[in-house]
Structures are given as C-alpha cells and as structure tokens.
Amino acid sequence: MEQQALVIALVGVLGIGAQWIAWRTGWPAIVLMLAAGFLAGPVLGIMNPKAAFGEILEPMISIGVALILFEGGLSLDFRELRKYGEGVWRLVLFGVPLGWFFGSLAGYYVAGLVWPVAILFAGILVVTGPTVVIPLLRQSAVQQRPAALLRWEAIVNDPLGALCAVIAYEYFRATVDGGTAFEVVPEIAIAAGLSGLFGYAAAWVIAFAFPRGLVPEFLKVPVLLVAVVGTFVLCNKIEHEAGLVAVTVMGIALANMHVSSLRSIHPFKQNIAVLLVSGIFILLSASLEFEDMRFFDWRSGAFLLTLLFVVRPATILLSLLFSKVPWNERLLLAWIAPRGIVLVAICGLFALRLSDLGYDDGSILIGLSFAVVVATIVAHGFTIDIVARLLKVKGAERPGLLIAGATPWTVALARQMHELETPVMLVDSSWTRLKPARAAGIPTYHGEILNEATEHNLDLTPFQNLVAATDNEAYNTLVCSEFAPEIGTDRVYQLGDAADDDDPRKLPSTLRGRALFKSGLSVDDVQQRQLEGWVFRRTKLSEQYGLEDARDNLPESANMLLLLKPDGDLAFFTHAAAPTPEPGDTIVSFSPPRTKTAEDQAAKAARKKSPRGGSKPQPA
Known part of the structure; x- marks a missing residue:
C-alpha cells in the first residue's frame, strides 16, 4: 500500500x-x-x-x-x-x-x-x-x-x-x-462498426439528458466519465481495442451535437x-x-x-x-x-x-x-x-493581444500595438465600428466573440492576452469570464474600477478581468479622455533612462497602461499590481496632449527634488 x-x-x-x-x-x-x-x-x-x-x-x-x-x-x-x-x-x-x-x-x-x-x-x-x-x-x-x-x-x-x-x-x-x-x-469490421454505433448512441443519450435537467449539474462530470469508461470497457468485450473506436466516436459526436451544458466542464x-x-x-x-x-x-x-x-x-x-x-x-x-x-x-x-x-x-x-x-x-x-x-508555416511568435470591442480608444490602442509589431486582433459584431480599424490596416474580425463558431473561424492561438473594452462593462466581464480558463485569469483585462465583493452594486471579482490602469479608469473615463485629445505614447527605457525619467517627461495625469518586453511579452499596469520595468522595456501610456500647465510643472519640480530612495522603480 x-x-x-x-x-x-x-x-x-x-x-x-x-x-x-x-x-x-x-x-x-x-x-x-x-x-x-x-x-x-x-x-x-x-x-x-x-x-x-x-x-x-x-x-x-x-x-x-x-x-x-x-x-x-x-x-x-x-x-x-x-x-x-x-x-x-x-x-x-x-x-x-x-x-x-x-x-x-x-x-x-x-x-x-x-x-x-x-x-x-x-x-x-x-x-x-x-x-x-x-x-x-x-x-x-x-x-x-x-x-x-x-x-x-x-x-x-x-x-x-x-x-x-x-x-x-x-x-x-x-x-x-x-x-x-x-x-x-x-x-x-463489423465489431468496429458496432462499437462506433455504440459510442454514438452513448453521446446521443448524454446530449439528450444534460440539457433537459435529467442529470444535476454536480453529477454531470462524474456521469460523463463513467459513461466514457463504461463504453470503452463494454466495446472492448466485443473486440480487442474496439473501445478506442467507440470513445473517439463518442467524443466527436458530442462535440458536434453542440450541447451547451458541456461548455462548463x-x-x-x-x-x-x-x-x-x-x-x-x-x-x-x-x-x-x-x-x-x-x-x-x-x-x-x-x-x-x-x-x-x-x-x-x-x-x-x-x-x-x-x-x-x-x-x-x-x-x-x-x-x-x-x-x-x-x-x-x-x-x-x-x-x-x-x-x-x-x-x-x-x-x-x-x-x-x-x-x-x-x-x-x-x-x-x-x-x-x-x-x-x-518552411514558413510558423504562426505569430510574439504573444498577441486580442481586443473585444471597436471603440475609438481600442482602435487607437490596436494601432499602437500594431506599430510595435505585436500581433493584435480587434473583434466586434458591428462592421461599421470596425471601419476605422480596417482603414488603419489593423487586423479585424467581424463577429460575436462569444459565439462558438468564432473559435473555429478565428485562430485564437497567437493571442495570450485579452482586453475587453466594449461600451458595456457587464458584457466585458462576461467575455473575461469566458476566456479566463483558456488564456489565464491573470491575462484577461477590462476597464473599470476593481470589483468590491462587499458592494452588491458591483460584479464579483471572481467574474471580472483585471482592471486596467492603476486608477481603474472606466469605459466612460477613457472615452471622455479620447474626446479631449488624449493619445497613446510609448517610451523606451535604458540603463541611463529609467522609469522616473519617463514619468518626468509625461504629463502629471498620464496613466501607464503596459510594458512591452524585448521578447514581445506584455505586462499590464492594473489596480492590483504594477510590473517592474527594466532596461530595454517599452512603456505604453495613455496621456493627455502635451500642454505645459503650471500644475504639471510644479509637480515635476517637486518629484525631481525628492529623493528616489534606491534603484528599484516604484509601481506606476
């Protein structure tokens, strides 16, 4: 034992x-x-x-x-x-x-x-x-x-x-x-045919029972596993290794019966x-x-x-x-x-x-x-x-960014990442909203990102980060919740304040993606700033030009959005944490037009006079 x-x-x-x-x-x-x-x-x-x-x-x-x-x-x-x-x-x-x-x-x-x-x-x-x-x-x-x-x-x-x-x-x-x-x-051949039919019949029973509530939610996974093992063993009794045919047919049949309740497992x-x-x-x-x-x-x-x-x-x-x-x-x-x-x-x-x-x-x-x-x-x-x-059949080698929702802000972000040679895809169900992105040469997909057909029509493998930034924050949460198991909960992001599980008016943090920007700007916030002329700026860091220098050259109200590493990896500044910039990184920030206001100049002067306290950059 x-x-x-x-x-x-x-x-x-x-x-x-x-x-x-x-x-x-x-x-x-x-x-x-x-x-x-x-x-x-x-x-x-x-x-x-x-x-x-x-x-x-x-x-x-x-x-x-x-x-x-x-x-x-x-x-x-x-x-x-x-x-x-x-x-x-x-x-x-x-x-x-x-x-x-x-x-x-x-x-x-x-x-x-x-x-x-x-x-x-x-x-x-x-x-x-x-x-x-x-x-x-x-x-x-x-x-x-x-x-x-x-x-x-x-x-x-x-x-x-x-x-x-x-x-x-x-x-x-x-x-x-x-x-x-x-x-x-x-x-x-007859044994293999019978096993295939048995596998299809088992799939049909599952597809019939699950959506009709004949199996409770907490028993769906155990029932499915027992059905697969039982089908395999039974068909092996018909002929050696025929069970492999049965379970393969069962899986393919279930996949094409489009049983919605199977998505949860x-x-x-x-x-x-x-x-x-x-x-x-x-x-x-x-x-x-x-x-x-x-x-x-x-x-x-x-x-x-x-x-x-x-x-x-x-x-x-x-x-x-x-x-x-x-x-x-x-x-x-x-x-x-x-x-x-x-x-x-x-x-x-x-x-x-x-x-x-x-x-x-x-x-x-x-x-x-x-x-x-x-x-x-x-x-x-x-x-x-x-x-x-x-053989030139290699897909995108750099981690890509998938953006849900075509708005002026997301189009500007996609254009910036496209210029930085990061694979980017803008997805929206409106052909009209995608028009500015198409005009700028940004890869787009016209369709509903949550539609099951999207994963077959659109190759999602190159995209290891997702930003949901449609006009609807609840929909953004749904997108993040759907893609989190596949992409990773730490790589799905949305606009809006961080969730407060004690506030009944807000969606729970278990569903939401990570809130972009340290200040947690909402969809309305970024759209308003976009109308005021705010733009994305990028800053390359080096041994001589660090994070504090980059901050000094940005307006006081600018918000740092992400770090682009030399290998193409993306690290976002969120409400919960900020990545540590290193020489060679590129900072992408969302910034107001360059106007030398007295307030900005005073704030920068105060920063320059204060000690920086060590060589490690502080979170933005």
Missing part, C-alpha cells in the same frame, strides 16, 4: 513538474516526461510501477488512453472540415493503408522482423496520437491549417492503428488454425487530460527495463532512420498528392509524426500474444516501440519550431 502511494505521488510530482519546466523553458514537455520517468525507473530505481500495481497497470493505462482520446474527440468540430476536410480525409483514407504498407516493408527488410511481426508492428505505427501531438502544438506556434491536420490525424488514426494491429493479429492467429482473411476482416476535462498524459508517460517510461533494449542493434537504428526519413514522408506526400494543401505544409506534415502512449501500450499487449503464437520476434516489439517513441519525440519535439520557421 505504501509503495503504491509513493509511486502515485512520484508520478504526479514528476509529470506535473516536467510540464511546469517545459512551460518555463519552452522545451518539449513530452521529452521531459520521458526523461523523468526513465530516470526515476530503470536508471535510479526509485519506483517500479509494474511491481507496485501488478496486473492492474495495463487496464489503468488503457482507461487513461480512452479518456484522452475522448477528450481529443471533443475538440474536433466538423465545421473545421469545411476548410481542411480534403486533407483530413486523405490522411485517413490513403495515409493509413500507405503507412501500413511502407512500415511493413521497413520492418521486414530493414529491421529484419518476420513478416507477421513486421505487418502487425507497422499497423500500430500508423498512429501518432493526441498525447504527443497536442502538447507539441500547444508549445509551438504552427499555423492553423497544418496544426488542424496534425490534430485530426492524431485523434482519428489512433483507434484505426489499433484496429490494424487487431486485424493482423487475428489473421495470423486464424492461419494457425487454417483460417483465411475473409473470415477475420469482416468480423473485425471544458476546463475540467482539459485538466484531466493534462494529468492523464503526464501520469501515463511517467508510468510507461518508468516501467521500461534494460532487458527490453537488449535486442536493439544497428538494424533497429536503421529502421528508426527509415521510419523518420522514408516511411513518413512517402506516406504523407503520396496521400496529399494533387491536393490543395500547399507544399510547405505537406513537408511539415511529412516530418512531424511523434508516437506515444498507444504505440507502447498496444505493443506490450501484442508482444505477449505473438510469443504465444510462436513468433519469437514478438518480444522485440517492446524495446523497439520505446525506441520509436523516444526517437520521434526527441527528433520532432526539438525541431518542430525550426522546421516550421524554415
């Missing part, structure tokens, strides 16, 4: 710790998780998941994979297929058989596997998997179309790869007893996915034994190179031949194909089964599958940014 508790605690610390280090450093999280598990397991011997959990380790990992695939399916909206459908269907209909064929040739002629093992292994290799692709896309700024194609391929092909392995195994098992492919393939499911991905990677890499790698030789190394530089490129380039996908995006897809949890989990299962059938090469699959995972994750994880930049 104590050993199991220790392993669970270590899995959490190592998994989330690796994710945090990846966030701080920009390194691929999956590489760090693999390294952490490998060090804690076979290298240092701190934990041994197989000894701690025994036979329940495999079903634990299988259920975790099922939940991850379901969560991934919830992110697939058919509206994306209107833009990317041709590429998606080609990667599924042509990519799977081509990848299976080329992988089988590589396994037999390069790795030296016997045909049955090579064919089965190649079937599993067609998977990429959301557990590795989605973390890579989260950390890199790849453009919307190639990112969507990689995500769809990873989620849809995951269960298909498992079915390819099942078909191969059942066929070779049947041939031992004198069976044929015509006896095996239809049976598995999105943050929870995303947190569950992060925990599961972290935990499963640590468990699998910690379970690896040096004995599993004893078969690794020069042929295995040649197989890995063939997989990276021949099999994947040939599969993608042939699948997308004569398609509308540009060549630079095809080349990115041809390189990026990291393998992850499903590959290792399924290989571990079938290695034992192949050995039972008399194929000695089956035992090689465990070590070879881990070698494929490590090689592809390291190769693709560390090069995706470089390759995307070389």
Whole structure:
C-alpha cells in the first residue's frame, strides 16, 4: 500500500513538474516526461510501477488512453472540415493503408522482423496520437491549417492503428488454425462498426439528458466519465481495442451535437487530460527495463532512420498528392509524426500474444516501440519550431493581444500595438465600428466573440492576452469570464474600477478581468479622455533612462497602461499590481496632449527634488 502511494505521488510530482519546466523553458514537455520517468525507473530505481500495481497497470493505462482520446474527440468540430476536410480525409483514407504498407516493408527488410511481426508492428505505427501531438502544438506556434491536420490525424488514426494491429493479429492467429482473411476482416469490421454505433448512441443519450435537467449539474462530470469508461470497457468485450473506436466516436459526436451544458466542464476535462498524459508517460517510461533494449542493434537504428526519413514522408506526400494543401505544409506534415502512449501500450499487449503464437520476434516489439517513441519525440519535439520557421508555416511568435470591442480608444490602442509589431486582433459584431480599424490596416474580425463558431473561424492561438473594452462593462466581464480558463485569469483585462465583493452594486471579482490602469479608469473615463485629445505614447527605457525619467517627461495625469518586453511579452499596469520595468522595456501610456500647465510643472519640480530612495522603480 505504501509503495503504491509513493509511486502515485512520484508520478504526479514528476509529470506535473516536467510540464511546469517545459512551460518555463519552452522545451518539449513530452521529452521531459520521458526523461523523468526513465530516470526515476530503470536508471535510479526509485519506483517500479509494474511491481507496485501488478496486473492492474495495463487496464489503468488503457482507461487513461480512452479518456484522452475522448477528450481529443471533443475538440474536433466538423465545421473545421469545411476548410481542411480534403486533407483530413486523405490522411485517413490513403495515409493509413500507405503507412501500413511502407512500415511493413521497413520492418521486414530493414529491421529484419518476420513478416507477421513486421505487418502487425507497422499497423500500430500508423498512429501518432493526441498525447504527443497536442502538447507539441500547444508549445509551438504552427499555423492553423497544418496544426488542424496534425490534430485530426492524431485523434482519428489512433483507434484505426489499433484496429490494424487487431486485424493482423487475428489473421495470423486464424492461419494457425487454417483460417483465411475473409473470415477475420469482416468480423473485425463489423465489431468496429458496432462499437462506433455504440459510442454514438452513448453521446446521443448524454446530449439528450444534460440539457433537459435529467442529470444535476454536480453529477454531470462524474456521469460523463463513467459513461466514457463504461463504453470503452463494454466495446472492448466485443473486440480487442474496439473501445478506442467507440470513445473517439463518442467524443466527436458530442462535440458536434453542440450541447451547451458541456461548455462548463471544458476546463475540467482539459485538466484531466493534462494529468492523464503526464501520469501515463511517467508510468510507461518508468516501467521500461534494460532487458527490453537488449535486442536493439544497428538494424533497429536503421529502421528508426527509415521510419523518420522514408516511411513518413512517402506516406504523407503520396496521400496529399494533387491536393490543395500547399507544399510547405505537406513537408511539415511529412516530418512531424511523434508516437506515444498507444504505440507502447498496444505493443506490450501484442508482444505477449505473438510469443504465444510462436513468433519469437514478438518480444522485440517492446524495446523497439520505446525506441520509436523516444526517437520521434526527441527528433520532432526539438525541431518542430525550426522546421516550421524554415518552411514558413510558423504562426505569430510574439504573444498577441486580442481586443473585444471597436471603440475609438481600442482602435487607437490596436494601432499602437500594431506599430510595435505585436500581433493584435480587434473583434466586434458591428462592421461599421470596425471601419476605422480596417482603414488603419489593423487586423479585424467581424463577429460575436462569444459565439462558438468564432473559435473555429478565428485562430485564437497567437493571442495570450485579452482586453475587453466594449461600451458595456457587464458584457466585458462576461467575455473575461469566458476566456479566463483558456488564456489565464491573470491575462484577461477590462476597464473599470476593481470589483468590491462587499458592494452588491458591483460584479464579483471572481467574474471580472483585471482592471486596467492603476486608477481603474472606466469605459466612460477613457472615452471622455479620447474626446479631449488624449493619445497613446510609448517610451523606451535604458540603463541611463529609467522609469522616473519617463514619468518626468509625461504629463502629471498620464496613466501607464503596459510594458512591452524585448521578447514581445506584455505586462499590464492594473489596480492590483504594477510590473517592474527594466532596461530595454517599452512603456505604453495613455496621456493627455502635451500642454505645459503650471500644475504639471510644479509637480515635476517637486518629484525631481525628492529623493528616489534606491534603484528599484516604484509601481506606476
């Protein structure tokens, strides 16, 4: 019991710790998780998941994979297929058989596997998997179309790869007893079809029950999790690994039934996915034994190179031949194909089964599958940014600013940030209000920012900060509340005084975004100042020209709005805190016209006479 508790605690610390280090450093999280598990397991011997959990380790990992695939399916909206459908269907209909064929040739002629093992292994290799692709896309700024194609391929092909392995195994098992492919393939196809129908039926029941109040709010998440696990286990009884098909179909179906009550559980499911991905990677890499790698030789190394530089490129380039996908995006897809949890989990299962059938090469699959995972994750994880930049499919590298509401003040702010080369997008439902921004060459989006279709028509990935500044402060609060789980509560801002939870006339602070400006200027305040001729000004700081110097050269009533760091990061001055300026930063302030009033001059003179008390700048 104590050993199991220790392993669970270590899995959490190592998994989330690796994710945090990846966030701080920009390194691929999956590489760090693999390294952490490998060090804690076979290298240092701190934990041994197989000894701690025994036979329940495999079903634990299988259920975790099922939940991850379901969560991934919830992110697939058919509206994306209107833009990317041709590429998606080609990667599924042509990519799977081509990848299976080329992988089988590589396994037999390069790795030296016997045909049955090579064919089965190649079937599993067609998977990429959301557990590795989605973390890579989260950390890199790849453009919307190639990112969507990689995500769809990873989620849809995951269960298909498992079915390819099942078909191969059942066929070779049947041939031992004198069976044929015509006896095996239809049976598995029917089982997969039934599992898909069962997954769709489960989604329909959820979509029917939740909006009608048949399930109370506090039970929706538990009911959904139990439904996913139950569907997965039941369909696995129909056929091995058919449960993966069922939960994937269930997730995609629910995503496209547009059940409004599911939006409230999105943050929870995303947190569950992060925990599961972290935990499963640590468990699998910690379970690896040096004995599993004893078969690794020069042929295995040649197989890995063939997989990276021949099999994947040939599969993608042939699948997308004569398609509308540009060549630079095809080349990115041809390189990026990291393998992850499903590959290792399924290989571990079938290695034992192949050995039972008399194929000695089956035992090689465990070590070879881990070698494929490590090689592809390291190769693709560390090069995706470089390759995307070389192929010119890199999205915005600097953190962007999303502004809700087109007013004279927001248009002026957007123009200022646009001139500073910060990615900015102004969103408003009024075409007329967006006209000044369009005339100034500022990127705009005409639509309702809270509409679900907006996230599919507008790529929100480059924008890591949001300012809600429409004429309606309650609406601004709603926008901040909606985007806070995705962007971060400390990166959504709105105009207006800080909320007072004891004042029944004001909205609670738990809903509002952070109040812009130290003084908490309201929408009416900034609009009035805009009419009076106030403008945005920017000031570059240096070793010789600090914050106090910048203040001295601004009118007394000026308000500092934000700091722009040299790397493009934005730090706003709010009612609660002010960032510490450093040399190289640019201060953007909202300032009145430059008029030398007696009051301003007296205030500046008083500031110059008073001691500054140290080198650390004081908050604005």
